[in-house]
Amino acid sequence: MAFLSVISIFTLTWLPILFLVGIMFVLAYFIKKTRNLLNRYKKILFRYKENMNALRSSLLLENQTVALHREELLAQAEHLQELNVELERLSLVASKTDTAVIIADQKGRFTWVNQGFVNLYGYTLSEVLNEVGPDIYSASNEMNIKPVVDRAIKAKKSLNYTSMIQTKSGESKWIKTTLNPILNENKQIQQYIILQTDVSELKQINDKLKKLSLVASKTSNSVLIFDAAEQIDWVNEGFHNLYGYTKSEFIALHGDSLKNFLKVSGHENLYNKVLNVKNTYTFVSSIVNRDGEPKWKQTSITPIHSDAENIVNFIVVESDITKIKEAEARIEEERDKADRLLLNILPEETAEELKSKGEATPRFYRSVSVLFADIQDFTKLAENLTPKELVEELQSYFSRFDDVVNRNFVEKIKTMGDAFLCVGGIPMRNKSHPFDAVLVGLNLQRIIRELGQEREELGKHAWNLRVGIHSGPIVAGVVGKQKMTYDIWGDTVNIAKRIESACVPGMVNVSATTYEIIKDYFECENRGKILAKHKGHIDMYFVHRIKPEFSENHDGITPNTYFKEMLARL
Incomplete structure (x- = not known):
């Protein structure tokens, strides 16, 4: 019982306590479990939150990527639309342009040609395949440019070349070809696009321009180009050779205008004329180059007009004609010498006729006065002289005789050894010829006396001269072909010679015909x-001097003013 009491007491006292303790252990257990579970859920929730944040970031990034792709797609769509428009335009150009367009596949085989190709060659695509060749290689071989095309294809680069072709009609044309290989993303040739343009006219123009350029740059002529503003635009090497200046040096010294250029040439007054001419204007002028050397140049200025008739350029071409001018001067000098020589041989009137017509017409003179002069005993005198002394002596006499003849309007005909022949009244007819011839005769005797005194002073023998004059008709003309001579013929000449032969040395002897006049x-x-032969006897007269009332001084040789006026009135 006690035991039971104890148990009862224990049960009543400790059982609730144990129950509470058990409950506490259970609660502690559940609390721990709950705390562990909460910690677990907390971790799970944290990981979920991290995953959600990562997912949110990923979604944001994806949205950005989608937006970018959308923009790219929009840009590609816009570009594709532009390409479609461009393709439509290219298609229109390819089909309608005059340029020949040929498309070939990756093997170079022709697959398409446009209407421009048909217009250029006259072939359709099928005709090209049958008659020219199926691909680029056969066509290039046909045009003899296969090596060039091969190099371009191997290099996978565009090729430009110019070649001549034959059209279906047989016409030759120059074409410019552009061969473009189209590459894919792997840099492999996908197809070829070939463009061809007819450049025949351009080729001809370029050939002409090359020739003109060669002429302009290499010619010895000076070439200048003035622009529409009349300023120097270009000069060639010939300009430098002529002037000695470069373009910039010339402009710095003289200016760059056309007017200043003409001023340098001494033809500033031609400025307005040059502006108004339609064609080339040419003139000759002289300049002094950089080295101070005088130069002659011929300048041709050509205005170049536009379709609207406006001047767009002036082309100036200048030739160095210095040598030509010098040659002309020498020719002119030689011509003057020849003319003087001819005038020494022929009267001026006859010389001019001979030069202009190649011949001189013989002339009849009704009244002239023929003068013969001859040195007395010349043959004996010449025996004591050397040839040089003889010629020098004759030269000293006859040169003074020539001066007297020229002063008195008398024409010298010739010298024959020691004889001297001249005529008054030719080639210009006059009535004073008897007076002129007599005055010449008196002066010839004066010269002989003066030279005779000089010879005597030197211990030499003085020379004496006979002079004969007769007046009457003669014929005068030129004879000979190479060494032509102006001569006179007729009885008057023969009588004058007879009068001279009958003269006393130192005197002037005239016929009665001449005497009656003077x-x-x-x-x-x-x-x-x-x-005289065939004439009978002829009276002769010595002429001593001019009458005192008609003489300028006492020598009786120089006529006074009244005498000269009388002669002028005849």
Whole structure:
């Protein structure tokens, strides 16, 4: 019982306590489990939150990527639309342009040609395949440019070349070809696009321009180009050779205008004329180059007009004609010498006729006065002289005789050894010829006396001269082909010679015909008759001097003013 009491007491006292303790252990257990579970859920929730944040970030990034792709797609769509428009335009160009367009596949086989190709060649695509060749290689071989095309294809680069073709009609044309290989993303040739343009006219123009350029740059002529503003635009090497200046040096010194250029040439006054001419204007002028050397140049200025008739350029071409001008000067000098020589041989009137017609017409003169002069005993005198001394002596006499003849309007005909022949009244007819011839005769005797005194002073023998004059008709003309001679013929000449032969040395002997004309103005002396062939006996007269009332001084040789006026009135 006690035991039971104990148990009862224990049960009543400790059992609730144990129950509470058990409950506490259970609660502690559940609390621990709950705490562990909460910690687990907390970790799970933290990981979920991290995953959600990562997912949110991923979604944001994906949204950004989608937006970018959308923008790219929009840009590609816009570009594709532009490409479609461009393709439509290219298609229109390819089909409608005059340029020949050829498309070939990756093996170079022709697959398409446009209408421009048909217009250029005259072939359709099928005709090209049958008659020219199926691909680029056969066509290039046909045009002898296969090696060039091969190199371009191997290099996978565009090729430009110009070649000549034969059209279907047999016409030759120059074409410019552009061969474009189209590459894929792997850098492999996918197809070829070939563009061809007819450049025949351009080729001809270029050939002409090359020739003109070669002429302009290499020619010895000076070439200048002035622009529409009349300023120097270009000069060639020939300009530098002519002037000695470069373009910039010339402009710095003289200016760049056309007007200044003409001023340098000494033809500033031609400025307005050059502007108004439609064609080339040419003139000759002289300049002094950089080295101070005088130059002659021929300048040709050509205005270049536009379709609207406006001047767009002036082309100036200048030739150095210095050597030509110098040659002309030498020719002119030689011509003058020849003319002087001709005038020494022929009268001026006859010389001019001979130069203009190649021949001189013989002329008849009704009345002239023929003068013969001859040195007495010249043959004996010449025996004591050397050839040089003989010629020098004759030259000293005859040169002074020529001066006297020229002063008195008398024409010298010739010298024959020691004889001297001249005529008054030719080639210009006049009535004063008897007076002129007598005055010449008196002056010839004066010269002989003066030279004779000089010779005597030197211990030499003085020379004496006979002079004979007769007046009458003659014929005058030119004879000979190479060494032509102006000569006179007729009885008057023969009689004058007879009068001279009968003259006393130191005197002037005239015929009666001449005497009757001059007797009122000269002191004369009758000295008898002479027999002339076919003429009988002819009276002769010595002329001593001019009468004092007609003489300028006491020498009786120089006529005074009254005498000269009388002669002028004849």
